[in-house]
Amino acid sequence: MLRPTKMTRVVIxxxxxxxxxxxxxxxxxxxxxxxxxxxxxxTFKIGKPLKPASKMSEYLLSLRAISNQLGIKGEESKSTxxxxxxxxxxxxxxxxxxxxxxxRFDEMRNLEFKIKEKEDIVISIKPxxxxxxxxxxxxxxxxxxxxxxxxxxxxxxxxxKITNKYELFTGEHEKRKIFALFIPIAFGDEVQKxxxxxxxxxxxxxxxxxxxxxxxxxxLSKEISALKQKYAETKAELQNIKNEYSExxxxxxxxxxxxxxxxxxxxxxxxxxxxxxxxxxxxxxxxDEMEKALQxxxxxxxxxxxxxxxxxxxxxxxxxxxxxxxxxxxxLIDTFATPKYGEIxxxxxxxxxxxxxxxxxxxxxxxGIIVTAMAYFIKNKFKTGGLNSxxxxxxxSGILSTFFGFIFGEFFGxxxxxxxxxxxxxxxxxxxAGPAIAGIHIPIHRFGEVQSLxxxxxxxxxxxxxxxxxxxxRNQLIEHGLKHAILAKGSWMMIxxxxxxxxxxxxxxxxxxxxxxxxxxxxxxxxxxxxxxxxLLIAGEGFISILEIPTILSNVLSYSRILAIGLSSAGIAxxxxxxxxxxxxxxxxxxxxxxxxxxxxxxxxxxIGHLINLLLGILGPGLHSLRLxxxxxxxxxxxxxxxxxxxxxxxxxxxxx
Amino acid sequence: xxxxxxxxxAIGAGIAVGLCGIGAAMGEQAIGAAAVGAMAEDEKFFxxxxxxxxxxxxxxxxxxxxxxxxxFVFNV
Numbered sequence: 001m002l003r004p005t006k007m008t009r010v011v012i013x014x015x016x017x018x019x020x021x022x023x024x025x026x027x028x029x030x031x032x033x034x035x036x037x038x039x040x041x042x043t044f045k046i047g048k049p050l051k052p053a054s055k056m057s058e059y060l061l062s063l064r065a066i067s068n069q070l071g072i073k074g075e076e077s078k079s080t081x082x083x084x085x086x087x088x089x090x091x092x093x094x095x096x097x098x099x100x101x102x103x104r105f106d107e108m109r110n111l112e113f114k115i116k117e118k119e120d121i122v123i124s125i126k127p128x129x130x131x132x133x134x135x136x137x138x139x140x141x142x143x144x145x146x147x148x149x150x151x152x153x154x155x156x157x158x159x160x161k162i163t164n165k166y167e168l169f170t171g172e173h174e175k176r177k178i179f180a181l182f183i184p185i186a187f188g189d190e191v192q193k194x195x196x197x198x199x200x201x202x203x204x205x206x207x208x209x210x211x212x213x214x215x216x217x218x219x220l221s222k223e224i225s226a227l228k229q230k231y232a233e234t235k236a237e238l239q240n241i242k243n244e245y246s247e248x249x250x251x252x253x254x255x256x257x258x259x260x261x262x263x264x265x266x267x268x269x270x271x272x273x274x275x276x277x278x279x280x281x282x283x284x285x286x287x288d289e290m291e292k293a294l295q296x297x298x299x300x301x302x303x304x305x306x307x308x309x310x311x312x313x314x315x316x317x318x319x320x321x322x323x324x325x326x327x328x329x330x331x332l333i334d335t336f337a338t339p340k341y342g343e344i345x346x347x348x349x350x351x352x353x354x355x356x357x358x359x360x361x362x363x364x365x366x367x368g369i370i371v372t373a374m375a376y377f378i379k380n381k382f383k384t385g386g387l388n389s390x391x392x393x394x395x396x397s398g399i400l401s402t403f404f405g406f407i408f409g410e411f412f413g414x415x416x417x418x419x420x421x422x423x424x425x426x427x428x429x430x431x432x433a434g435p436a437i438a439g440i441h442i443p444i445h446r447f448g449e450v451q452s453l454x455x456x457x458x459x460x461x462x463x464x465x466x467x468x469x470x471x472x473x474r475n476q477l478i479e480h481g482l483k484h485a486i487l488a489k490g491s492w493m494m495i496x497x498x499x500x501x502x503x504x505x506x507x508x509x510x511x512x513x514x515x516x517x518x519x520x521x522x523x524x525x526x527x528x529x530x531x532x533x534x535x536l537l538i539a540g541e542g543f544i545s546i547l548e549i550p551t552i553l554s555n556v557l558s559y560s561r562i563l564a565i566g567l568s569s570a571g572i573a574x575x576x577x578x579x580x581x582x583x584x585x586x587x588x589x590x591x592x593x594x595x596x597x598x599x600x601x602x603x604x605x606x607x608i609g610h611l612i613n614l615l616l617g618i619l620g621p622g623l624h625s626l627r628l629x630x631x632x633x634x635x636x637x638x639x640x641x642x643x644x645x646x647x648x649x650x651x652x653x654x655x656x657x
Numbered sequence: 658x659x660x661x662x663x664x665x666x667a668i669g670a671g672i673a674v675g676l677c678g679i680g681a682a683m684g685e686q687a688i689g690a691a692a693v694g695a696m697a698e699d700e701k702f703f704x705x706x707x708x709x710x711x712x713x714x715x716x717x718x719x720x721x722x723x724x725x726x727x728x729f730v731f732n733v
Contacts, residue, residue, distance in 0.1 A: 450728075454729075
């Protein structure tokens with residue numbers, strides 16, 4: 001918690017014949033973060049991939065092509081297979097699969113193409129139903145030219161101007177006039193021109209087939225349905241293959257990925273003609289486990305050494321370490337930047353502050369319950385990954401929203417408890433007065449207590465920023481020593497503390513037009529503290545740092561959003577409720593006083609209004625709570641820029657050693 | 658401080674919120690456009706882009722704070 005996992009640098013050296021068992025051991029352990037070897041020298045070169053690498057990648061390529069064709073990608077398998085079995089039958093199975101699958105896949109493409117072709121012909125035949133000719137009579141003439149198409153005007157009259165030697169057939173297809181014109185080839189060009197000038201003309205191509213259109217169509221339909229059946233059969237066969245082999249394909253994919261990864265591992269090593277050296281990092285607590293496993297698998301023939309010498313901080317891989325509950329918040333840390341090895345990892349602090357800010361902002365029992373339920377649903381749907389973390393964060397936030405909703409006495413913007421507003425008693429949903437817990441009367445109504453809640457948010461902000469400065473002080477102390485820590489962070493703490501004390505005494509005096517309270521010891525101490533802080537700051541960072549003084553003020557003021565976002569959300573809810581209740585559902589205090597239709601409109605307004613407010617209520621508090629962490633809190637101590645710990649290895653899901 | 662005309666205080670509060678809203682919107686439109694551009698390049702930028710976009714919202718909140726102080730502190 002608060003610190004990344006402690007790492008130990010380790011160097012492993014051995015002869016090349018041991019490289020394979022060493023790689024295997026490390027891969028199974030999934031512990032060693034290998035540092036890439038990059039400075040080639042006379043003796044040590046970057047290693048070459050192991051022999052099976054190219055073969056394995058070839059297999060992997062064909063396998064992935066097959067799984068694409070079968071549509072297996074992204075599917076899960078329930079069983080696991082033994083690596084040895086997979087290996088022994090890999091060649092045979094992949095080649096059979098390739099044959100079976102790709103031939104069928106090609107056939108399906110082929111069939112699809114044929115079906116499309118025939119269907120196109122069907123479409124082009126249909127218009128000729130309107131003409132009393134069989135298809136072969138439209139072509140095959142030496143001295144006669146044939147025109148076919150749609151036309152709206154009377155063609156015959158215009159034709160007579162050119163010649164009277166012609167044969168014209170007309171008919172109708174889908175309410176459009178269709179014609180076929182047979183004319184001596186000598187008049188061909190003239191008629192062509194005539195048709196081109198005719199706007200309603202569009203040409204129809206006659207398919208090169210024989211027979212009466214209806215009979216041809218009948219034949220074609222039969223062919224198409226036969227092809228379709230064949231297509232379905234092939235598809236079913238592929239489905240069978242998929243059912244039979246999907247487990248194998250998923251397992252083999254994993255096996256091959258692992259083998260390829262292993263075979264390519266030497267690319268990270270330094271190798272001489274006969275030896276290899278691996279340089280890497282391992283969590284300190286796991287060092288012994290790793291050493292034992294390595295010596296056992298190589299008969300004690302490799303040399304292992306811990307390197308104690310101080311390493312460059314940026315080179316040490318960072319693995320965040322947090323209790324289970326705070327784990328999801330690492331997502332928010334990683335989104336910002338991975339911390340450096342020596343830095344504080346603030347996930348555990350976010351675990352408290354993020355849901356707290358969110359809860360105060362949303363602060364409504366109804367919305368809180370919906371957010372919680374939604375988060376619970378997402379959490380169960382996505383068991384791993386970023387969405388799962390996000391759902392867990394939202395779950396905590398939702399629970400706290402419900403809690404603060406109880407304190408503020410709000411349920412979808414309706415008051416839960418009885419309250420006195422402007423001297424009048426307003427009845428809450430429960431119809432009772434709120435309880436008093438530890439001397440505080442619940443509900444603390446947000447609209448009624450703006451002033452004190454505003455002060456509370458400033459207090460939260462001052463504490464949060466102070467915590468950030470304390471963490472920053474600690475980081476500076478570790479990295480640059482005490483003097484630097486006092487100048488860079490201590491000065492800010494003094495300015496913040498002193499400023500708060502001085503302003504707390506100054507403000508009431510200013511608002512009530514009293515003289516500046518120079519005699520007040522708190523004011524004097526505060527002012528002095530702030531001035532000393534300012535001097536230290538200038539000593540540390542130069543005069544330019546004066547320009548940064550207002551940022552601390554704006555940082556503190558920024559926390560007022562905790563109240564502001566809540567007020568706007570509660571305001572919208574209030575507007576929706578008042579509008580729908582007083583105007584539509586219960587006008588003049590009589591339920592359904594304006595009729596059922598008006599009441600239904602009211603219910604609709606109520607529903608849509610709260611839906612929109614809920615969406616805003618999830619987005620707004622989430623983003624603003626996160627912003628307070630990133631912009632106001634992190635800037636006080638967090639640098640980031642660490643390298644993530646990525647151990648060499650793989651978590652097997654579908655295969656066993 | 659002498660209690661000023663309540664109407665004038667309300668108008669002042671309104672101006673504070675309104676102008677700050679316009680200011681925040683101007684900031685957000687530029688960042689929003691850039692964030693959408695970045696997202697077109699790489700969809701993973703969504704989270705960061707969304708966060709960047711709400712950063713100028715502080716200005717609107719400062720306006721609200723000023724308005725609240727006007728309404729509740731000076732309007733005694």
